Amino acid sequence: MASESNVVENLAYLSKYLEESSARVSELEKELANVRPENTKPGASIQISQLQAEKAELQRELEALQELKVKKESRDVVLRVKQENTDVNMSPESDSKPNTVLADTRQKHKDEYLLREALQAKCTELEGQLKDSVQIAAKALRERLEVEKALQKMRKKSEAMAEEMQDVQGTCANIQTANNVLVTEANSSTERYAHLKEKYNKVKEEGTELRASLAEQDARVDSLKEKVSGVKAELKVAENEKEDLRQTLREMIEVVEGLQEEVKELKEKDVESPEVSASIAKYREFLTGLPLPERPPPAPPSNLDAVCSITTNLHGYLSEDPTARRQAHNPCLSRIISGAGLNYLAYGPTSRYERATDTWSAGSDLIGFHGGTRELFVNINSSIVYVGTYRCHDLRPLQLKGTNPPKCISAAEIIKVALGVPRPPNHVQIMKQHYSRGIEVEATGLQCVGFNMELYESLRRRFTNDSRKKRKLEKQDLRGGKAKLQKTK
Structure with a gap:
């Protein structure tokens, strides 16, 4: 009877532990459901799949324990009924068949012992599996927390990047506006350049004509300079000759004084x-x-x-x-x-x-x-x-x-x-x-x-x-x- 009570206690403990594990697994499922699949890492997705598989396994084991519990309860009912029957049989009226009852009792005790051993082994196995599941769930929870932290950082980075993207978009808009202005100015500059180039070509042609005209004028000026130089030289010679003549005339007065009388006579005679x-x-x-x-x-x-x-x-x-x-x-x-x-x-x-x-x-x-x-x-x-x-x-x-x-x-x-x-x-x-x-x-x-x-x-x-x-x-x-x-x- 002591072993039966132990089995009952173990089953109760396992049932309670399974309920707590189921509750924690449900919480993990809710939290994991809130996580966006596109923001999770590939390793976290694999761990979530593993947790879901373990949860399904635990549910199956819980169902098996529930069945065992139901069987145990039904067996308890059967045992109580048999105990009552045994009490009745142990009465004086049932002394006629003591050996048969004893054999049946031994066989029952043996079956109960084997059942308890099987239940004990099953409970031990389930307890190990539950511990492993709890460790896996705790590890998954820690990884989930790390994933959430990483997601928060990624959200912050995404928000910062969104702000930067807005700034960049604003800057791009300004750049586009400036580019449009520059394109407009470039078009007007091209027109002005074409106009200025046309003027430059005209001025260049005029400059060529002017240079040719200047060359001709320079040649004429050089020729005139040569002529002027010659005229100046001749003028200088003429001036010198003129001055010489004047000086000669002044000095010849002294020379021809002796001839004046003869000249006067010749002029008077006019011959x-x-x-x-x-x-x-x-x-x-x-x-x-x-x-x-x-x-x-x-x-x-x-x-x-x-x-x-x-x-x-x-x-x-x-x-x-x-x-x-x-x-x-x-x-x-x-x-x-x-x-x-x-x-x-x-x-x-x-x-x-x-x-x-x-x-x-x-x-x-x-x-x-x-x-x-x-x-x-x-x-x-x-x-x-x-x-x-x-x-x-x-x-x-x-x-x-x-x-x-x-x-x-x-x-x-x-x-x-x-x-x-x-x-x-x-x-x-x-x-x-x-x-x-x-x-x-x-x-x-x-x-x-x-x-x-x-x-x-x-x-x-x-x-x-x-x-x-x-x-x-x-x-x-x-x-x-x-x-x-x-x-x-």
Whole structure:
């Protein structure tokens, strides 16, 4: 009976323990049901599946224990009934069959003992399984708590990431807005760039044209500079010559004082000296015997058009003309007189001063022209006229010794040629010593042998154009002066 009570107590304890385990398993199920499957780890899902399988096993064992309990209760009822029957049989009326009852009792006790042993083993087994299940449930609970903590951290991170995502979305929206603005600005910038590029190309073309024009203007300026330099040099030479002439004129007064009486007498008589007249007659006789030119001038010298003004520097003027540069000329304007017909006479000093040796050499500056041809220019009515191509003849064999220059030839001009330009520092003393007995000259005959029409036309057109430009400028200056005068009024 003691063993039966132990079995009953064990069954009661197991029943209570199973109820508590079932309650804890239900709580775990509820808590696990609240966990989102997508937020759980793969290991936790496997453990949940294991707990669910163990729970099902425990339920089956609980059902088996319930069946055993029911069987035990029914057996208790049977045992009570049998005990009552035994009590009845142990009464005097049942003494007739004592051995049979004893055998049955022993067999029952043996069956009960075997049943208790089986129940005891089953209870021990169930108790071990329950302990294992409780440990597994506790472990699953701990893992669940860890999973919940991890889920909370993940929720916090998710919330933070959501906030960051909102910030990023806001930033993206701002970036998109800024990008749209930049795209708009880029489109407008592209249009402006195309417009500016078109302007740049136009300006570039204009710059190319301007550079070409500037190059042409620079070339013209360089040419003008060269011309101006030449004109300045010639002007300087002319100024020096002018100053020299002035100085010479002032100094020649002292030299020609002794000749003034003779000159006055000649002017009063208005005739040349016999020696000069005789020399001129011989020269003209020689020139008259020369043949006429095959290509004579188109008109007498007095009817030919002027090629430049008497104030023009003939050397520089002819050097600027491409046609005249190819020709040799003899611009001794102030030392030429009319000879015979188209022929002329040119005069030069009989000797020239050599500054290097302070000596005098025989012969005039015209000796180098003897035997050659030159284009001749003469002074007619204060204008320079081209009269033709002339051959130079040496007339020294025909002249008389000690011949003075004709009255129409400037003595100062002869002295200038004799001393050279510039004059030596002691020219006054030199002239007093050399020309104490008067000025002697020698003549060169100029025979007309032709007429260069190309040179004549070129110089005539140039002089005409220059004259027109000069008159136009004078008119403009006159108009400008009148306009300024009206403004001042």
